[in-house]
Amino acid sequence: MTEQARVRRFEQLAVPHLDAAYNLARWLTRNDADADDVVQEAFLRAFRFLDGFRGGSERAWLLTIVRHTCYSWLQQNRPAEVVAGYDLEAGDLDAASLDPSFRPPLAGPDPEIALLHQADEDLLNEMIAELPPQFREVVILRELEDLSYKEIAEIAAIPIGTVMSRLARARKALQRAWARRRTEEARHGV
Amino acid sequence: MGCDAVAAEVHPYLDDQLEPDRVGRIQEHLRGCAACTQLYERQRAMNSVIRQHAHYYTAPKHLARSIRSNLRTLAEAERPRRRNAWGWFASGAAFASAATLAVSLSLLQPGPRGGGLEQELIAAHVRSLMANHLTDVASSDQHTVKPWFSGKLDMSPPVTDLTAEGYPLVGGRLDYLDQRAVVALVYRHNQHPINLFVWPGDAAATPLLARQGYNLVRWSQGGMTFAAVSDLNPADLQDFQKLIARSAP
Ligand SMILES: [Zn+2]
Numbered sequence: 001m002t003e004q005a006r007v008r009r010f011e012q013l014a015v016p017h018l019d020a021a022y023n024l025a026r027w028l029t030r031n032d033a034d035a036d037d038v039v040q041e042a043f044l045r046a047f048r049f050l051d052g053f054r055g056g057s058e059r060a061w062l063l064t065i066v067r068h069t070c071y072s073w074l075q076q077n078r079p080a081e082v083v084a085g086y087d088l089e090a091g092d093l094d095a096a097s098l099d100p101s102f103r104p105p106l107a108g109p110d111p112e113i114a115l116l117h118q119a120d121e122d123l124l125n126e127m128i129a130e131l132p133p134q135f136r137e138v139v140i141l142r143e144l145e146d147l148s149y150k151e152i153a154e155i156a157a158i159p160i161g162t163v164m165s166r167l168a169r170a171r172k173a174l175q176r177a178w179a180r181r182r183t184e185e186a187r188h189g190v
Numbered sequence: 191m192g193c194d195a196v197a198a199e200v201h202p203y204l205d206d207q208l209e210p211d212r213v214g215r216i217q218e219h220l221r222g223c224a225a226c227t228q229l230y231e232r233q234r235a236m237n238s239v240i241r242q243h244a245h246y247y248t249a250p251k252h253l254a255r256s257i258r259s260n261l262r263t264l265a266e267a268e269r270p271r272r273r274n275a276w277g278w279f280a281s282g283a284a285f286a287s288a289a290t291l292a293v294s295l296s297l298l299q300p301g302p303r304g305g306g307l308e309q310e311l312i313a314a315h316v317r318s319l320m321a322n323h324l325t326d327v328a329s330s331d332q333h334t335v336k337p338w339f340s341g342k343l344d345m346s347p348p349v350t351d352l353t354a355e356g357y358p359l360v361g362g363r364l365d366y367l368d369q370r371a372v373v374a375l376v377y378r379h380n381q382h383p384i385n386l387f388v389w390p391g392d393a394a395a396t397p398l399l400a401r402q403g404y405n406l407v408r409w410s411q412g413g414m415t416f417a418a419v420s421d422l423n424p425a426d427l428q429d430f431q432k433l434i435a436r437s438a439p
Pocket residue numbers: 192193196219223224225226227
């Protein structure tokens with residue numbers, strides 16, 4: 001294959017997933033310019049690894065490289081962010097128990113659900129951005145890219161069970177924080 | 191099926207990631223348990239809020255253009271060496287995924303060699319300029335740059351600041367040649383960046399050569415191989431080579 005043909009093949013394969021690549025990099029670096037740099041570097045790496053692509057999901061293949069490039073970048077530039085994530089592995093993001101604020105069976109609709117649906121995009125995005133990156137990425141890959149647990153496991157190089165538990169902890173933490181904020185706001189008539 | 195078991199599986203259930211028999215058992219439990227139903231409904235509401243309102247960052251327009259232009263420059267720089275240096279890669283035997291490959295990159299003996307080395311050095315130089323990734327550690331202080339490499343590599347490169355001689359040290363980074371990590375020290379002379387690649391092992395020296403608008407010189411001393419690449423004129427690059435050769439062990 002000529003180099004021009006390789007470039008064309010790579011572009012056909014990778015460029016359709018540029019938004020997915022940028023979205024993941026932007027959520028992991030939390031900064032436009034850094035996401036830009038990381039995606040450029042990731043695409044160069046991916047181009048060099050093109051001969052190793054064995055078919056399957058192009059998007060998952062590319063996101064694997066983007067994610068790895070993000071973590072190299074974070075480790076280099078903001079090592080504290082990456083390390084902090086591991087402390088939460090078994091800690092206060094625990095979702096494996098029922099909601100302690102359990103109330104008796106409801107006669108009508110759950111009022112908390114109505115509150116949950118009052119969206120405040122800025123607040124929600126802030127809350128997601130504050131999750132440790134290892135939790136943030138599973139939320140983004142699942143909810144915004146609609147990837148399966150298996151695909152996420154491959155991209156993040158973790159077992160499927162870990163995908164499941166991180167996703168559960170992250171969502172539970174978001175749901176509790178979100179409900180708390182909405183309830184406070186409702187009480188204060190915001 | 192108890193409440194704890196349902197709580198543990200409510201997420202894969204919501205994500206449609208469970209086997210059909212598990213799905214049936216969860217549904218059966220939910221029909222008879224208000225507490226679990228409440229948990230499930232709240233989580234379902236939260237997920238839909240995330241899906242609808244979490245920001246999806248689409249790539250800025252200029253990014254696709256930059257990538258296309260990067261690729262063409264890189265392809266141009268890498269063209270003649272591909273069959274040699276990367277032939278093993280195409281065979282794919284060792285290839286698990288790009289990520290595991292990248293993670294497993296480590297400094298191994300011997301350093302890169304073979305016919306494609308010059309091309310690869312120039313490609314690495316071009317890459318460092320294009321990806322806006324000249325340095326991982328930016329410092330003109332050799333006592334900052336040198337320790338940065340320890341812990342990342344099992345070698346300690348000689349690092350000398352040559353500001354007084356007109357070649358200030360800019361910093362250093364890890365780079366990859368032939369899938370091995372090597373030291374890249376960055377210097378500057380009259381605004382021209384110079385990449386000085388260093389890896390362990392001896393190799394026959396090559397006289398200064400010019401390719402694709404870049405000059406390259408490579409030599410070995412003290413058990414290390416050095417290669418300097420820059421768009422600097424040949425005389426200045428050889429001057430730089432002499433200064434490095436004099437300061438290194
Ligand atoms: Zn129950």
